[in-house]
Amino acid sequence: MNQWLLPISVLLPMAVGAALPLLGKKSHRTLHLVVLAALLLQAVFVTWLLLLPQIELPLFAMTDTLTVSLRMDGFSKLFMAVAAYGFLAAGIFAFRYMEHSQRQESFFTFFLLSLGAMVGMALSSNLITMYLFFECLTLLSMPLVLHDRTKESIRAALKYLFYSVAGAFLALCAIFFLARYCTTLDFQAGGSLDPALAAGHETLLRVVIFLGVVGFGAKAGLYPLHGWLPTAHPVAPAPASAVLSGIITKAGVLAILRLIYFCVGPEFLIGTWVQQALLGLSLLTVFMGSMMAYREKQFKKRLAYSSVSQISYVLTGLFFMTAQSVQGGLLHVVFHACIKICLFLVAGSLIFNTGKHSVEEYHGMGKAMPKTMIGFTMASLALVGIPPFNGFVSKWYLALGALRAELPVFSWLGPVVLLISALLTAGYLLPITIHGFFPGPKESVPEKNNEGGPLMWVTISVLALLTLCSGLFARPLAQAFGAMAEALF
Amino acid sequence: MNSVFLLLPVCLPIAVGLGIFFLKRHSAGLISGLAMGATLAASVLTWLLIFLCRQESFVLLHLTDALSFCFRFDSLGRFYAGIVATLWPLTVLYAFSYMAHEGHKRVFYSFFTVAYGVTLGICTAGNLITLYCFYEMLTLSTVPLVMHNLTRQAVRAARTYLAFSLGGAAFAFASVIFLVTNGAVGEFSFGGLLAGHPYERSALTWVFFLLGFFGFGVKAAVFPLHIWLPKASVAPTPVTALLHAVAVVNSGIFAVMRLVWYCYGPTLLRGSWAQNIALGFAIITMVYGAVYAVKEGHWKRRLAYSTVSNLSYMLFGILLLTPQGLEGSLLHMAFHSCMKILAFFCAGAVFHQTGREYNASLGGLGRAMPVTFTCFTISAVALTGIPPFNGFVSKWYLLTAAAECGTPMAYAGAGALLLSALLTAVYMMPNAVSGWFGRAEPGSLDTIREADWRMGLPHVVLSLGTLITGLFAQPVVQAAAAIAAGG
Numbered sequence: 001m002n003q004w005l006l007p008i009s010v011l012l013p014m015a016v017g018a019a020l021p022l023l024g025k026k027s028h029r030t031l032h033l034v035v036l037a038a039l040l041l042q043a044v045f046v047t048w049l050l051l052l053p054q055i056e057l058p059l060f061a062m063t064d065t066l067t068v069s070l071r072m073d074g075f076s077k078l079f080m081a082v083a084a085y086g087f088l089a090a091g092i093f094a095f096r097y098m099e100h101s102q103r104q105e106s107f108f109t110f111f112l113l114s115l116g117a118m119v120g121m122a123l124s125s126n127l128i129t130m131y132l133f134f135e136c137l138t139l140l141s142m143p144l145v146l147h148d149r150t151k152e153s154i155r156a157a158l159k160y161l162f163y164s165v166a167g168a169f170l171a172l173c174a175i176f177f178l179a180r181y182c183t184t185l186d187f188q189a190g191g192s193l194d195p196a197l198a199a200g201h202e203t204l205l206r207v208v209i210f211l212g213v214v215g216f217g218a219k220a221g222l223y224p225l226h227g228w229l230p231t232a233h234p235v236a237p238a239p240a241s242a243v244l245s246g247i248i249t250k251a252g253v254l255a256i257l258r259l260i261y262f263c264v265g266p267e268f269l270i271g272t273w274v275q276q277a278l279l280g281l282s283l284l285t286v287f288m289g290s291m292m293a294y295r296e297k298q299f300k301k302r303l304a305y306s307s308v309s310q311i312s313y314v315l316t317g318l319f320f321m322t323a324q325s326v327q328g329g330l331l332h333v334v335f336h337a338c339i340k341i342c343l344f345l346v347a348g349s350l351i352f353n354t355g356k357h358s359v360e361e362y363h364g365m366g367k368a369m370p371k372t373m374i375g376f377t378m379a380s381l382a383l384v385g386i387p388p389f390n391g392f393v394s395k396w397y398l399a400l401g402a403l404r405a406e407l408p409v410f411s412w413l414g415p416v417v418l419l420i421s422a423l424l425t426a427g428y429l430l431p432i433t434i435h436g437f438f439p440g441p442k443e444s445v446p447e448k449n450n451e452g453g454p455l456m457w458v459t460i461s462v463l464a465l466l467t468l469c470s471g472l473f474a475r476p477l478a479q480a481f482g483a484m485a486e487a488l489f
Numbered sequence: 490m491n492s493v494f495l496l497l498p499v500c501l502p503i504a505v506g507l508g509i510f511f512l513k514r515h516s517a518g519l520i521s522g523l524a525m526g527a528t529l530a531a532s533v534l535t536w537l538l539i540f541l542c543r544q545e546s547f548v549l550l551h552l553t554d555a556l557s558f559c560f561r562f563d564s565l566g567r568f569y570a571g572i573v574a575t576l577w578p579l580t581v582l583y584a585f586s587y588m589a590h591e592g593h594k595r596v597f598y599s600f601f602t603v604a605y606g607v608t609l610g611i612c613t614a615g616n617l618i619t620l621y622c623f624y625e626m627l628t629l630s631t632v633p634l635v636m637h638n639l640t641r642q643a644v645r646a647a648r649t650y651l652a653f654s655l656g657g658a659a660f661a662f663a664s665v666i667f668l669v670t671n672g673a674v675g676e677f678s679f680g681g682l683l684a685g686h687p688y689e690r691s692a693l694t695w696v697f698f699l700l701g702f703f704g705f706g707v708k709a710a711v712f713p714l715h716i717w718l719p720k721a722s723v724a725p726t727p728v729t730a731l732l733h734a735v736a737v738v739n740s741g742i743f744a745v746m747r748l749v750w751y752c753y754g755p756t757l758l759r760g761s762w763a764q765n766i767a768l769g770f771a772i773i774t775m776v777y778g779a780v781y782a783v784k785e786g787h788w789k790r791r792l793a794y795s796t797v798s799n800l801s802y803m804l805f806g807i808l809l810l811t812p813q814g815l816e817g818s819l820l821h822m823a824f825h826s827c828m829k830i831l832a833f834f835c836a837g838a839v840f841h842q843t844g845r846e847y848n849a850s851l852g853g854l855g856r857a858m859p860v861t862f863t864c865f866t867i868s869a870v871a872l873t874g875i876p877p878f879n880g881f882v883s884k885w886y887l888l889t890a891a892a893e894c895g896t897p898m899a900y901a902g903a904g905a906l907l908l909s910a911l912l913t914a915v916y917m918m919p920n921a922v923s924g925w926f927g928r929a930e931p932g933s934l935d936t937i938r939e940a941d942w943r944m945g946l947p948h949v950v951l952s953l954g955t956l957i958t959g960l961f962a963q964p965v966v967q968a969a970a971a972i973a974a975g976g
Contacts, residue, residue: 062882062959063966132876139870146926154926158919165873165914169907172874176888 003057006070009045009080010120013038013087017112020105028104032095035108039088042115046084050077056125065179068132071125071187074484078330079122079254082337086247087115089459093345094239096455097352107147107237113140114248121251126185127175127263131168134219134255138164141248144240145232153235156228163228167218171255174212178263181205187258189487191265198268206274209264213256213278220252221308222315223285230292233304234357238348241300245307246341250333253314261488266321271407278319279410283417285312290424297358299347302428303340309421310336310383316414317398325401326485331478332394335382335470339391342379342463346372349456353449359432364445366437371457373436375464380429382467385422390471393478395422492547495560498534498574499610502527506602509595517594521585524598528581528605535574535609539567546615546676555669558622561615561676564972565751568819569743570612572826576735577605579947583834584727586943587841591725596633601727603630608736611743615676617665617752620744621658624705627740628654634728635721646720653717657707661744664701667693668752677747679975681754694753695763701748702767708741709804710797712774719785719793726837729789734796734829739822742803746815755810768808768898772905774801779912788836788848791916792829795872798909799825805902806887809894812973817887819969824879824958828871831951832917835865838940838948848920853929855921857937862924864948869917871955874910879959882966884910 016038023031049072058069072080091111098104117137124130138161146157179185181201182192198205218225229249233241260266269275289309296302314336317329349372350365351357366373382389395418402414439445451457470477505527509520539562546561562570584601588594607630610623628651636647668682675682683694707714718738722729732738749758758764778798785791799821806818838861839854840846855862871878884906891903939945958965 060960061963062877063962066876066882066885066962068877128876135875139875142922143926146922149926149928154922157926158922161918161922162911162915165918166911169874169911172888173903173907176885177892179889180892 002052003055005045005049005052006055006057006072006123007059009042009049010070010116010123012045012116013042013112013119014116017109017116020109020112023105028099031105031108035091035112036095038112039091043084043088046080046119050081065185066128067126068129069125070123070129072123074480075254075257076122078333078481079250080119082250082334083115083118083122083247086337086341087111087243089341089463090239090242090345093242093348093456093459094237096452097239097348098237101147101237103147106143107240110140110143111240111243114144114243117141118247118251121254125187127178127187127258128185130255130258131172131175134171134216134251135165135168137248137251138168138219141244144244145236147237147240148235150235156231156235160228160232163218163225167215167225170215171212171259174208174215174259177205177208182263185263187262189262190489191261191263191268193263193265193268206269206272209259209269210274210277212259214281216252216255216259217281217315218252220249220256220311220315221285221289222252222312223281223288226285226289226308229308230301230304233307234298234300238300238344238351241304242341242344242348245304245344246337249307249311250337253311253318253329253333256315257318260318260321261326266489270321275319275321276407276410279316279407279414282312282315282319283410283414285309286316286421287417290421290428294424294428297360299350299357299359299362300344302359303343303347306383306425306428307340309425310340313395313398313418316418317401320402320405320407320410320414322401322405323482323485323489324397324404326488327478327482328394328397328399328401330481330485331397331474334477335390335394335467338463338466338470339379339382342375342460342467343383345456345460345463346376346379349452349460352456353452354446362432363435363443364439366433367439368446368448369451372451372460373433375457375460376436377433378464379467380433382471383429384426388468388471390467390474393471393474397478492542492545492560492562494534494538494542495547495562495613496549498531498538499606499613501534502531502602502606502609506599506606509602510599512595515595520594520598524602525578525581525585527602528578531605531609532574532578535570538562539571552618556618557616558619559615559676560613560619562613563677564968565743565746566612566614568823568968568972569739570609572739572823573605573608573612573736576731576826576830579950580727580731580830582943583730583837583947586941587726587837591637593637597637597725600630600633604634604732604736608740611740617668617677617747620747621662621665624661624740624744625655625658627737628658631728631732631737634732635724637725637728638723640723643723646717646723650717650721653707653714657704657714659704660700661704664697664704664748667697677751679751681750681757682752683754683757690757690761694757695761698748698753698758698763699766702745705741705744705748706804708737709745709800710738710741710774711770711801711804712777712797715774715778715797718797719781719790722787722789722793726789726833726840729793730830730833730837733793734833735826738796738800739826742800742807742818742822745804746807746818749807749810750815759810764808764810765898768805768902771801771804771808772898772902774798775805775902775905775909776912779909779916782916783912785916786847786849788839788846788851788920789833791848792832792836795913795916796829798913799829799872802884802887802906805906806890809890809899809902811890811894813886813890813893816966816969816973817883817890819972820886820962820965821883823965823969824883824955827951827954827958828868828880831864831948831955832868832872834944834948834951835861835868838944841944842940843937848923851920851924852927853924853934854937855924856929857934858939860939860945860948862921864952865924866921867952867955869921871959872917873914877959878955879962882959882962886966
């Protein structure tokens, strides 16, 4: 019986989302209540699922080889929970943020549809199903970007679409080769590559696996397919950027995780050029993202570059292929989602209340919006990785894992790049706090406002407190993820 | 059922079509009624024959001792006939609405019906000579449809079409002659007819094979012989949709299948330079068509270039010369027909209701014509190859076949296929996106209505078909696999 919960948890937000336009031009209050009910119900559902053991449900077969089926394992739970709770927080924030928008029902429709696709991705039990939901997620989250319907936003949305589809086709290339050389397309911890079949085709396989990882990396903002992130985020409404950056990019991480650890198997890649090339790309992305963020003045674009950099922390963890590094990566998935959603909501709140987009205009903001700016400061400290905030914990495991990997060059280069990037992170986030609370004597201080009402500042504060609490009490999560990571090797 | 009955679905539409042409006194209702009646009857008959007809040949007449005009309904023919017989009545229904305000209805319905019979003739042809005759007849019967508008542009397009098709057929005829003089005059047999003749693996064989390939390749729009196809999109939409996305172009593909798999034979061709040249052109066309589709600003011409690209997927599959390749090719033939005819129908509906035909002029139309744009979005997603729609299944099988084959050409083709699939997203999605989310002039949408049910029904049926054949592709895959296994 429990197995039917899986499709329900995918279809529930999708069905509600698809039904929203049917509400017609009812009051926004009704709309918000329906969306809130759906998000809460989904969160409850997911919480319930977290307590259940692994369940599986084959849905149907398109052909003999192409089957669609769902399964929930530990990794599904992780990504599913991040999605459900993250969307809940951003959704609540959006009720206020989108208040003046003409097209609220369109926003919330695609918001809920994206949530459904993301949960579907987490619950996929084979590559085909995951590919299906990956493409769905692209198509359904694209309208979030072009919400404003300006020329610029439509162009940004198409850019996002093309990058993602290009990535997906690169990945498809890997998938159909793996379909030949793996015993099955179902996910199996440790991979299902058939050594007898693969013998003699190792180079080919490694090339296509590399392409596949780079392809899925498009969603995760991995260089060289990261270009859509800094274009799409600034034009999207803040709650949409929050989930795009905090959660939907994690779909790329999940896809890469499934590809490397559940289809190919890490031992096929450890020590090969593929691992080194991927590490090179991800470390380059970490550094480059931070650098670009440091130089960027527009706040949301800065955060977008920051995401590019931070998600590559996770990918670096996956590419080092040790239990600790994967553990650190998984922790960073959760922590970064929490931090980045908080930061984007802060950006949303600042724009909503003051209409200012550039960090140079935020001087003295701490006086005008103290609660929001305190939340921002906490999230910034967490992202930099200062204990006892949660970012410290994940980065600790990442660095530890890198050192344990015992690779030439990368084992020390990895932690060094992570440190430099952390410095840059401090460089692009903390000055906003400093100028916000301590503006120069000659600068005019913006007027105090109500910080967008409780719906905004409470959401931000809760997320900010979470970054602290999940750092202080990271032990259970770290242990659980450690066990999951161990099982992969 | 005896295979004499094969004559029925072939002759009935031809007879009725000619009848319409020579009608003395006529009304619009009578003409369209006759056309629909003949089409439906032929479709029902075809489907009955697909399930009931015995696989034996029926010789209509002997031209000489060696040459005969004969019919046989083998599994490949049945497969293609199934596609045609399903899509034709839908298109006639669509045409009722689309052509309501156009002139020359008598000519249109007459030739449209004749073309149906001729296409079924291609499906049921039992040997190369018969196929060739119907192939020429298809060209002749569809030329008046292309120049239907009688504008200068339309007449020029028809002339180009005629020149290319007849010229191509002449080349193909050379190949036919070569086959006949070398004793391969019998009925089509899976695996080829040429085994064991004196020129078996000589340069002469390859040259004549290539002549045949490019000759029949004209209709399959292989680069550089594809020029007529985008031009022909001046024709009324039912014609571009059915003939230039399905019947005519797939007849080209079908003829190449017959040529490669049933006449020259895959074992003979495998590994020859002729195979590589043909493959090379198919691969170039895949990318070329897609690139030009991206550049094109006219909606229907863009779809026509997309057809150019997609047809070469099929040629690529055929020319891999592996059963998996043929299987993928057949799947793509079936699924592409469904997706592309749907895309054309949508473009036609928009043109019919609003007069807009350029990609840049679609802003916001989705809000006025939601059904049409939903269907177009489905076809765009399916053409791009996103599961669970059927385009994904056929691309999957083609790619798997390429990987299985493992030659450098096959890998190049797989790469080209993926690149062209990406370009498909680039040229299909913007139209859908600007339709849904683009800006419209204030007030410009007020007078625009959704097309009536005769256009709407084919849209919805085909959209569902695109989804269902993707979700439950197994029966089609099995049918294609059976053909590729020689059944």
